[in-house]
Amino acid sequence: MRVSCRVNGEQREADGVWPGESLLYLLRERLGLPGAKNACEQGECGSCTVYLDGLPVCACLVAGGQAQGREVVAVEGLTGPDGGLDRVQHAFLQAGAVQCGFCTPGLIVAVHDLLARVSTPTDADIREALAGNLCRCTGYEKIMDAVRSAAAMPPSTAAACPASRPGGPR
Amino acid sequence: MTTPMTETSRGAVTGGVGDSPVRPDGTLKVTGQFAFSSDLSADGMLWGATLRSPYARARIRGIDLTAALALPGVRAVLTAADVPGAGSYGLEVADQPVLAADEVSYQGEPVAVVAADHPETARRAAARIVVDYEPLPPVTDAEAALAAGDIFRHVPVRRGDAHATAEVVVSGVYQVGMQDQAFLGPESGLAMPTVDGGVDLYIATQWLHVDQRQVASCLGLPVDRVRLYLAGVGGAFGAREDLSMQVHACLLALRTGRPVKMVYGREESFFGHVHRHPALMRYEHGADRDGRLVYVKAHIVLDGGAYASSTPAVVANAATLGVGPYEVPNVVMDAYGARTNNPPCGAMRGFGAVQTCFGYESQMDKLAAALGLDPVEIRRRNAMTTGSVMPTGQVVDGPAPVARLLELVRDRPAPLAASGDPREWPGGVANTTHGESVVRGVGYAIGIKNVCFSEGFDDYSTARVRLEMVGGEPVVLVHTAAAEVGQGLVTLQAQIARTELGVERVVVAAADTTVGSAGSSSASRQSYVTGGAVRAACQAVRDGVLARLGARAGPADGLRLAGGMVVTASGVAVADLAEVLGDDPVEETRQWRHRPTHPLDPRTGQGDAHVQYAFAAHRATVDVDVELGLVRVVEIATAQDVGKAINPQAVLGQIHGGTAQGLGLALMEELRVVDGLVRNPSFTDYLIPTILDVPPMTVDVLELADPHAPYGLRGVGEPPTISSTPAVVAAIRAATGLALSRVPVRPEYLTGAV
Known part of the structure; x- marks a missing residue:
């Protein structure tokens, strides 16, 4: 079947x-956007978290066909006001919240969503919001630091227009 | 010659040794652009799938591929008969079949592989293969295997008087369940056939060259026709030291003439790599009335599962490190690795030192209780120090701040009482208590780990370093085969090059087998060994630069490179690198080895087997809901000596992450194997700590230089995993008064149901 949807601000189609x-x-595999990750493919690890019509979902639990006519934003679609890094991406990088990086794309989207809902989350809020995102490298300490640090930065005004950066990874 | 100027006028190099520069792969990782091994694709690519044994042990009477081959889109179906080279591989012993031929020896053993146009087609074709199995009774009890003589290795260690007696004696039997590395990036890779009849393999691994050797052997190809390139690695923790899909993907690519990608799902991943050895440990500790150890007797059985993997080396670690970081004059130690039909076990962070630490630290607490001593005090009284002698007779010649590490975690302020936010109680967001039936406890533990490969292994790394002018600016290119698995090795290599060559711009080339072996990213060894190799190659490049300068301007004694210039010892510039280099790069390749180690005497276990010892201590504070058996770790304080923090941020990352994995083993992580069958191969049922489970951690880092190691550094990655498990369990014991002799601690152990 054919699936048409907006992905990271661009209209995309996949056949077959x-x-x-x-x-x-x-x-x-069909749209060339491997940013969302395949760590468990059963909704336990959060590595594939993307926005679907503005809500974070595990992309592994959504059938491809369900994206028909809808809006998807993955980690590749997040960007800062100058077209550079979003504040969450910047904070993860600076804080040392990235080691192997496999959980990172899902966590970036989940934190992006948290800060859009709660501008100054408490530590307990952060832990509750990120309980569905597994990380095996960091012990979460630097992730906590990154979220606190991102919350203290001004929000990215351009995050809503993800098309400002090309979507394809390679 | 230019006008002399100080290096500071051009700015000292930043991002060198001791700094925490942003990791060079970081931007790619936060934007989703970093290419992990499962992200790769190629034109005309096929997908591979594996058929695995559903039995722990069975004879294969026949395999019928007809239905699989008949499925449209299937391009190849291969069995053991299609393996052109050696039928088996292995890290230490080549005993593991590429594909099982006549018999399967564990559940999940690969029997056949398929290549097809779509991954689902490949999986469905695998499911259509008909294997005629004759199930056989599996051996699933390690002690029974031991009794039957099914042993991968026995390491005895004998020191002092085997018949020593003591005034105070405590004994215990301790068990450790099977832990899984549970890296997030599944086993995956892309094999591409090449025109010379060979294959290029893009792979997530810990050691490119040991993969290359085994893959070439199984393919029946010369090593130089099998080229490996490191793809992005989504964590490792030991699970990528053995082969998984490497040979399978290459076989399918060579058979079909097309690129073949294989990506395990999570369930398959639990069957696709080795695990941490389950352990059964009997300990007896004798001490005098002051709590000073007189002897330790230990009998340790590790379940190696069906194939050898690295079990022999794990057994040696358990034996040689099995009394802990303590001075013990008399030791009778026997450690065994048993062969069973359980899942194969091998390398996981801590490598034999994790299991024994739970045993000896539980014993130290038991001894403290018997003597009415504080748990920190009994450890301080027995703490080894520089000059102490290991049970193997090896003298600990580097810093061994065991007592100080314990004092550091002891003296940290106690964490606050619960704030009243219901999410902070055991059960957390499940809202299972508002504080009733909750008791708090504090526990301590300290561990010891060897760094680098041991027992006389020729453990080396290779680095190629080039210094050249690019666009009018000096640039260093560092090329090694060392596997970045997330720990930050790419950052560290660049830091060393900056410091040694005084050049800001450093590019670390992608790791591959076109440069010599770097050894494994394991045993906490890469900063030490590849760090040493990069430093040696940089120093050779510097010498090359100075030789060129010397040929023009006389002796170069005392000169070094800094700020893009050649400077005197006092920092006065004597030449610009641009002048010295011109268009002609200076390139050097160096192999670097740590000091040699020696085999253990097979009867007495005596020998200088290890390179370096590393220590970390933990204090855990827990709240336990004794009605529901729920535990919440409130805080963990850690102290570790790292010799020299080459990258302080990465050091903390290792300590945090390692501590969390130890917490997981204490409270939740166990691959449950019943009659040889894995019952929980999913992240729904095999639990790893979430951000709700891991508490805030305080960390004290000591930097006591080891004179033998580059920059004085000490391996960092494993020690924090080792002692957090017994510290958490000790805290639960302190809270509940229960004996708790097995990890992970299950809720039913705490509620009296068991």
């Missing part, structure tokens, strides 16, 4: 989609 394919597979 098998109905059993997930949104994660659609993004990674």
